Amino acid sequence: MSNRRFEMYQYRQIIFRLRQGESIRGIAHAKLADRKKVRKVRKIALENGWLNLKIDLPTDDELLKFFKPKGSLTQLPLASLYRELIETWVKQGIQASTIHAALQRQHGFMGSYNAIQRFVKDIKSKSTTVTMMLEFQPGECAQVDFGAGPQLVCDITGVITKTWIFVMVLAWSRHMYAEIVLRQDVETWLGCHRRAFEWFNGVPKKITIDNAKCAITKACYHDPVVQRSYGDFAVGYGFIISACPPYDPQKKGRVESGVKYVKNCFVPLRVFRGLSDSNQQLKPWILEIAGNRIHGSTHEKPLTLFQTEHPLLKPLPDNPPELAVWEKVKLHGNCHAQFLKCYYSAPYKLVRQSLWLRASETTIRIYQDNELVAIHPRLFRPGAKSTLNEHLPPNALAYCMHDAQWCLEQAKKVGAHCDCIIQTLLSNSVVDYLRATQGIIGLQKKYGNARLDAACRRALAFQSSHYQTIKSILQQGLEYAPLPDQDAFDALTEAYTGGGRFCRKTSTLLQ
Secondary structure, three states, rough: OOEEEEEEHHHHHHHHHHHOOOOOHHHOOOOOHHHHHHHHHHHHHHHHOOOOOOOOOOHHHHHHHOOOOOOOOHHHHHHHHHHHHHHHHOOOOOOOOHHHHHHHHOOOOOOOOOHHHHHHHEEEEEEEOOOOOOOOOOEEEEEEEEEEEEOOEEEOOOOOOEEEEEEEOOOOOOOOOEEEOOOOHHHHHHHHHHHHHHHHOOOOOEEEOOOOOOOOOEEOOOOOOOOOHHHHHHHOOOOOEOOOOOOOOHHHHHHHHHHHHHHHOOOOOOOOHHHHEEEHHHHHHHHHHOOOOOOOOOOHHHHHHHHHHHHHOOOOOOOOOOEEEEEEEOOOOEEEEEEOOOEEEOHHHHHOOOEEEEEOOOOOEEOOOOEEEEEEEEEOOOOOOEOOOOOOHHHHHHHHHHOOHHHHHHHHHHHHHHHHHHHHHHHOOOOOOOOHHHHHHHOHHHHHHHHHHHOOOOOHOOOOHHHHHHHHHHHHHOOOOOOOHHHHHHHHHHHHHOOOOOOOHHHHOOO
């Protein structure tokens, strides 16, 4: 019965009881309406003579002239004008506030939001969702999902942290594998799959999953995009990935029930000392309790049915595929790409380009398209860096390779004067002259060892060991020019320190 018919029937019942002489308090006590409303009905009934037993009770049309239905006579029919459009939007999962705003914007709807809200609620109450039970053959399918786990004390840090429960359920036998983990990342996802397959000692033909980011990078009804790491893993083990449509978890209802079963039957009233302890308790529980219960749908024990299903599972590969995570990275200006807070170098010519990084348990490989451009050992300490010298640009490589010790060794090969200048520069306690020493040593490529050592000898004579001085001597070809006489230097010194025009006499200074 609709809201309109029920309201009119309610008013008619109140009038009937008033005609029988029942009090307002008695009608309110019968919970037909509160006393305020009964008084209102009694007043209207007296004005229209409805309490007279000689006339018939009023009809719905007569009552509608005085009493508006709960849905509002002005707004509910107004909303019904757009019933088909609203029903379409409701089926698409659009909420009432969005529908109300769209009707106002697109169709000039003047009704209230409450009218649309009641209308949407009425549509949902009348709609029925029809489903069907999915049938699977033994060994055909397994369903996988994560659920919230208990809060545990971390084995490493000692801090209380939240956890997740990974569950894989064989769709035919309902035998399950479960594991409590700290993360829902790709590495955890792949590792849990491997341990589940080893638990079952076989691989199902198909894995039905939700649209978690660790498995599906783009959720789509027709063309979902699978995480590259998970795709390679599926090829290695030989199973097909079947992603549920977005917002349709009913397609994997068996693992949804499995997650609830673990959360409601295993987790409560247990004490866990940490992650490893929780999993040590979980594995026996699966075999002793979960595997030997009478399942509500199959009416059989999951372990009993698993004995039939196990031979039909695909055998494990002789060489299990390497657990590897693929990630799109960018090579930064420092010639390093970042993965899990660690840094790995790649050729400097690929700076600012997007590359593929493949991280296994032991190695890191970096690819440009399908070409391997770098390989490193896997690092785990945050901030750690793995750098190959051939990946650096020439100027940076020269600075890194040509350290102070290298400069000293090369200076000795050039000559004694060059060695003296290099030692002088490197022994400076205020300024770092490594680049200057590298530049001086680099001059031998153009001018040779003999000319460079002679230039250093002349620079020492003038007491100037700067790179620019030695370079100027070589450019002007003055390295073999005769050195000035020392007496001339002394006379020049005397001119400026002893007998200069503006120099005060010692005697004057002592007065």
